[in-house]
Amino acid sequence: GNTAGAVGVGVDHELISAVPSWNPTFVSRNFTDAEVQYCRAQPAPDASFAARWAGKEAVFKSLGVASKGAAAAMKDIEILPGATGAPTVTLHGDALAAAKVKGIRTVHLSLSHSQTVAIAFAQATSS
């Protein structure tokens, strides 16, 4: 079969004020230590957390997995700046396993936020 090209796409948007980044339980359940450290060092930590949260949702959608139970913890979708500063996705645990089953090798991601809204777009590819 054709092993190049898109496998799935995902879009998400969030009101920054609706993402409870002030809640330590929400943060520790859904973000890795490296993500927390990065977001807290940004000029607007709440916007950074919201953008990453939208990013995790978008990546999740791009994987085309059936449901969002305990088996697809958002912490398993890690988003950190890469060499150029662009957000880079690393999958762990069950998210990584699901991606492997589907032949997904890379998830491209872009994030955008204004003062009130965060938007994320993800593309899962087999190349």
Next chain:
Amino acid sequence: GNTAGAVGVGVDHELISAVPSWNPTFVSRNFTDAEVQYCRAQPAPDASFAARWAGKEAVFKSLGVASKGAAAAMKDIEILPGATGAPTVTLHGDALAAAKVKGIRTVHLSLSHSQTVAIAFAQATSS
């Protein structure tokens, strides 16, 4: 030539309040029976109709067709949940014919809505 990869992308966003899903003529002209049945069964039918409307616009843009005349009825772009719950695009009629001419075999789609806004992203691919 290269027959894999992206052929076109499409993005659209709509204010949920601006999509006249309360109008039976608008609904019956633009949505299939299966789409209407699905949207009406959702917790927020107006948001579901708006998200699908944005989805149809995004898919239309991804096809790269010249104009939006009678030849490209939005009803020919059908969006229903697939096996995993993710929105799945089925083309009919002139939309299907246009896609075939361009070598488009799949249109990946993702939808996102908040309480007020619906966003859709579509990617037409030849793989």
Next chain:
Amino acid sequence: GNTAGAVGVGVDHELISAVPSWNPTFVSRNFTDAEVQYCRAQPAPDASFAARWAGKEAVFKSLGVASKGAAAAMKDIEILPGATGAPTVTLHGDALAAAKVKGIRTVHLSLSHSQTVAIAFAQATSS
């Protein structure tokens, strides 16, 4: 290596009122003559400038270039309607050079605007 498929994606959104298209310096620094002529001929020039501005940002992100210095002037990312009316990206200067280094041959772009917000999505591909 695999030479087909996605190389990078980019998303951006802008409040139309926040893009200073009333400012001749901003416009002449960032838009080509052909873009200015096109935007001024549209029904809502400020929305057209804002959508193109979001488009340039999204294309820039899709190129995965490290920083946005003088080396990546937004004027080098030109967005004009193609044969079908869809926005078409032409790269010039340093943006073109950066794309070539990465093996990017086409950047697909879609724009969407409502009365207040413009959203752009770009996908850079090697095919």
